[in-house]
Amino acid sequence: MKKIAILNGPNLDRLGKREPEIYGRATLADLEKKLRAEFKGEAELLFFQSNHEGELIDKIGELADAKVAALVLNAGALTHTSVALRDALLGAHLPAVEVHISNIYKREAFRHTSLTAPACVAVITGLGLEGYFAAVRFLLQS
Ligand code: CA2
Numbered sequence: 669m670k671k672i673a674i675l676n677g678p679n680l681d682r683l684g685k686r687e688p689e690i691y692g693r694a695t696l697a698d699l700e701k702k703l704r705a706e707f708k709g710e711a712e713l714l715f716f717q718s719n720h721e722g723e724l725i726d727k728i729g730e731l732a733d734a735k736v737a738a739l740v741l742n743a744g745a746l747t748h749t750s751v752a753l754r755d756a757l758l759g760a761h762l763p764a765v766e767v768h769i770s771n772i773y774k775r776e777a778f779r780h781t782s783l784t785a786p787a788c789v790a791v792i793t794g795l796g797l798e799g800y801f802a803a804v805r806f807l808l809q810s
Contacts, residue, residue: 669712670737672807674703674800676717677724677744683769691769692796699797706801711808721746725756732760738807739764740800747772747782757787763810765803768793 676696684695694702700715707713714736716727724743731739739762746753747766757764764787771794772779785791790806792799 669710670808671712671714671734672738672740672804673714673716673727673731673736674700674740674804675724675727676715676742677721677746678719680742680744681717681719694797699800702797703800703804707804707808711804713804721750721752725752728753728756728760728762732762736762738762738810740767740803740807741765741784741788742767742769742800743784747784748779750783754783754787757784763807764788765807766791766793767799767803769796769799770794 681696683691684693684698696717703713718724718727724746728739741757741764743750743753743766747768766782766785766788772782773793782791792802795802
């Protein structure tokens with residue numbers, strides 16, 4: 669079974685707790701439960717969330733060493749700022765899909781640039797939580 673890691677960055681631990689008009693009412697735990705149910709028997713899903721850039725970078729290195737098959741990454745605001753995260757992704761040599769719950773292109777101009785997207789095979793933005801499911805489905809068949 670393919671091992672796929674789902675990584676979430678800063679503030680995504682707050683999902684379902686505030687700003688429901690942008691991010692919906694489901695929590696990160698709800699998302700994890702639904703993804704596990706959807707891909708039961710098809711993929712081994714590993715979940716990690718951190719509010720700290722360095723912890724996400726360390727985790728990407730660990731996952732690369734552990735030879736997971738692929739990554740799904742919602743780096744939160746680090747998407748728009750982190751050269752270090754981009755370098756970690758490039759160094760990992762793992763297929764990664766970048767996911768954003770909201771459509772970053774309908775929001776403030778500073779969210780229109782993703783430093784991490786060029787290190788990913790695809791970007792899904794604006795599908796809500798369905799983006800995570802679409803990313804795993806794509807990675808399973810690729
Ligand atoms: O749309 C996305 O998934 C984002 O990655 C979310 C980030 C934002 O900085 C990106 O531009 C787009 C913010 C994550 C904050 O998540 C919250 C969730 C619920 C309540 C408050 C924050």
